[in-house]
Amino acid sequence: MKQLSKIIKKNVIRAILFAIPLTGFGKTPARIVSVNGTISEILADIGLENNIVGTDITSNYPVSLKSKPKVGHNRNISAEGILALKPEVVTGLTTDVKPELVAQLKSAGVKLELFNQEYSSAGTRKLIREVAAKFGRQQQAETIIKKLDADLAAAGKIKKAATKPKVLFIYARGTGTMMVSGTNTPVEKIIQLAGGENAVKGFTDYKPLTPEALILANPDVILLFDSGMQSLGGVQGLSQVKGIAQTNAGKNQKFITMDGELLTSFGPRLGLAINELAQKIK
Ligand code: HEM
Numbered sequence: 001m002k003q004l005s006k007i008i009k010k011n012v013i014r015a016i017l018f019a020i021p022l023t024g025f026g027k028t029p030a031r032i033v034s035v036n037g038t039i040s041e042i043l044a045d046i047g048l049e050n051n052i053v054g055t056d057i058t059s060n061y062p063v064s065l066k067s068k069p070k071v072g073h074n075r076n077i078s079a080e081g082i083l084a085l086k087p088e089v090v091t092g093l094t095t096d097v098k099p100e101l102v103a104q105l106k107s108a109g110v111k112l113e114l115f116n117q118e119y120s121s122a123g124t125r126k127l128i129r130e131v132a133a134k135f136g137r138q139q140q141a142e143t144i145i146k147k148l149d150a151d152l153a154a155a156g157k158i159k160k161a162a163t164k165p166k167v168l169f170i171y172a173r174g175t176g177t178m179m180v181s182g183t184n185t186p187v188e189k190i191i192q193l194a195g196g197e198n199a200v201k202g203f204t205d206y207k208p209l210t211p212e213a214l215i216l217a218n219p220d221v222i223l224l225f226d227s228g229m230q231s232l233g234g235v236q237g238l239s240q241v242k243g244i245a246q247t248n249a250g251k252n253q254k255f256i257t258m259d260g261e262l263l264t265s266f267g268p269r270l271g272l273a274i275n276e277l278a279q280k281i282k
Pocket residue numbers: 057058059060073075171173177187206225226227228259260261264
């Protein structure tokens with residue numbers, strides 16, 4: 001009996017918590033600018049796509065977000081574009097917004113809602129819950145996480161290669177902008193989750209690709225965004241980049257591509273991304 005009343009009490013409290021949209025703002029903001037693709041995707045998933053009045057250019061999922069006004073790349077956002085959209089709230093990751101931009105937005109009276117992201121399954125669940133809670137949609141977070149967990153379980157069942165393939169990620173915007181990803185980047189983390197290892201080490205963030213480093217790293221697999229591969233003119237263009245032909249990946253033509261936002265976002269589609277990458281690097 002005591003046990004039963006405990007369960008009822010617990011469920012009543014739960015129902016009340018989920019029924020009241022407890023936003024961190026009092027009411028749900030009608031004009032949101034999101035400067036991060038993962039946050040935009042979570043906002044759309046919790047039913048707030050119509051409240052988004054602008055995004056950065058990595059916010060491309062769901063595809064309908066592509067038609068929202070753009071305020072720049074999340075690595076280089078300017079205040080003017082954001083302020084022109086008259087937002088009530090600007091949201092993104094702490095790493096997206098430089099101190100100068102924070103000061104400019106605050107002095108214009110815009111509320112900032114920034115989140116920290118950890119590139120792991122647990123970090124993804126935490127981010128989804130935090131964003132949903134801040135915008136008063138706790139219940140939707142649990143639905144998203146249920147699907148995420150099912151996708152992660154499916155990805156976990158994929159048979160991995162006996163030896164971890166060395167994967168080199170190249171961020172390309174034409175041959176003039178080619179960078180490789182170092183430690184603690186989302187790309188390194190997802191390569192590891194998919195059963196591979198980063199072919200380059202010893203630096204954080206991204207650094208320009210050099211033919212010497214490429215040959216030394218000797219990757220088994222070269223990974224690019226779909227858009228990155230296109231910017232080089234496809235496989236033919238990539239094969240002509242200095243150093244590529246001397247690597248195992250070049251000799252075996254083991255070049256793979258994925259949608260950039262899916263690969264790097266560590267958001268609701270993380271399980272699908274790991275699944276796709278694990279199949280492709282085998
Ligand atoms: C020199 C630095 C960078 C430049 C000049 C740059 C430039 C660009 C441009 C022009 C686009 C739009 C492309 C299109 O719509 O086809 C884009 C999209 C994107 N960028 Fe960057 N970017 C840089 C660094 C990065 C880094 C380090 C990341 C993280 C891995 C990143 C992630 C993305 C993503 C996810 C997209 C979304 C569209 C896609 O899949 O291509 N960018 N970037």
